[in-house]
Amino acid sequence: MNRRTAIRRLATFFLTTASLAHAQQPKKIPRIGYLSARDPASDSSRSEGILLALRELGYIEGQNIAIEYRYAEGKIDRFPELAAEMVRLKVDIIVVAGGDLLVRPVMNATKTIPIVMSGGGVDPVAAGFVKSLARPGGNVTGITNITGELGGKRLELLKEAVPKIARVAVLHDAGNPTTGPEMKENLPVAARALKLTIQPWEVRSADDFEKVFAAMGKRRPDGLYVSTGAILNSNQTRIVGFALKSRLPSVYGRIEYVAEGGLMYYGANIIDSYRQVAWYIDKILKGVKPADLPVQQPMKFELVINLKTAKQIGLTIPQWTLMKATKVIQ
Numbered sequence: 001m002n003r004r005t006a007i008r009r010l011a012t013f014f015l016t017t018a019s020l021a022h023a024q025q026p027k028k029i030p031r032i033g034y035l036s037a038r039d040p041a042s043d044s045s046r047s048e049g050i051l052l053a054l055r056e057l058g059y060i061e062g063q064n065i066a067i068e069y070r071y072a073e074g075k076i077d078r079f080p081e082l083a084a085e086m087v088r089l090k091v092d093i094i095v096v097a098g099g100d101l102l103v104r105p106v107m108n109a110t111k112t113i114p115i116v117m118s119g120g121g122v123d124p125v126a127a128g129f130v131k132s133l134a135r136p137g138g139n140v141t142g143i144t145n146i147t148g149e150l151g152g153k154r155l156e157l158l159k160e161a162v163p164k165i166a167r168v169a170v171l172h173d174a175g176n177p178t179t180g181p182e183m184k185e186n187l188p189v190a191a192r193a194l195k196l197t198i199q200p201w202e203v204r205s206a207d208d209f210e211k212v213f214a215a216m217g218k219r220r221p222d223g224l225y226v227s228t229g230a231i232l233n234s235n236q237t238r239i240v241g242f243a244l245k246s247r248l249p250s251v252y253g254r255i256e257y258v259a260e261g262g263l264m265y266y267g268a269n270i271i272d273s274y275r276q277v278a279w280y281i282d283k284i285l286k287g288v289k290p291a292d293l294p295v296q297q298p299m300k301f302e303l304v305i306n307l308k309t310a311k312q313i314g315l316t317i318p319q320w321t322l323m324k325a326t327k328v329i330q
Helices: 003-024 040-056 076-088 100-109 148-161 179-194 206-219 236-245 256-260 270-285 307-312
Strands: 031-036 066-071 093-097 115-118 140-143 167-173 197-203 223-226 250-252 264-268 301-306 327-329
Touching: 031 040, 031 076, 040 066, 040 093, 040 256, 040 270, 066 076, 076 100, 093 100, 093 270, 100 115, 115 270, 140 270, 148 179, 148 223, 148 250, 148 264, 148 301, 167 179, 167 206, 179 197, 197 206, 206 236, 236 256, 250 256, 256 264, 256 301, 264 270, 301 307, 307 327
Parallel strands: 031 066, 031 093, 093 115, 115 140, 167 197, 167 223, 223 250, 250 264, 301 327
Antiparallel strands: 264 301
């Protein structure tokens, strides 16, 4: 074998070895950061719903996608710390599963990692999250569920379900940005039209609930309206327990309360919202920039009624209200 043949064979060997080594290198799996304002248990329906929606698009956790979960457990002061941790993990996308108060700390932590909002009540343009709904313009996009604007409709449905109510206690999270317009505009206007008296009750921390519940009981409301917010959502079991113990007809801004034993939910169709979040993740992983993905508002709304709870508190829901329900829990 002459020298030229030996060199050619040696070159072929190295090229083949390099090609095999390249082929054997594992393909990079996209990493999604899932940052929730709640705790794992109370957030499970949302996280699992988004996982299911991703599976419908061909993404299976542990196979072709990895997810880093972080939970603030209702502690607002932890938001910046957890947002910074997501950036250090170098995730490809951060899903903000905690409403408006969580979006800003994540925006402060990164200007490059795509951020997907999973639904909140504040106007994202007015809040400065995006330049416009049609063209967000930065690294933030996703969905907004206009939660606070639905307050009037929730009061109307509660009055329809319980025509005799006159006084409604409103439990709200002082730190939630949507609380201002909801408490000052939407609910008072609806209450006047419905001839209802609103009794506002504010919570700022988990330590406030017992004293608020005690004081609320002395005012003897006929019904309970529960707004949204990190502190409220992380204490849904306590809130629903109080409503059941007090035999108060209740309406909520999150469907999880009704699954826990609350009476009624009216708001965005949650399954549809999960699919929207998964759609954003899919588009971004395929190379579309968040700046070019319009922020979406809910297309479908649902009324969910827990008849088991109605029976437990001695309430008969009118047939015309049941006919409006998209889901009835027996």
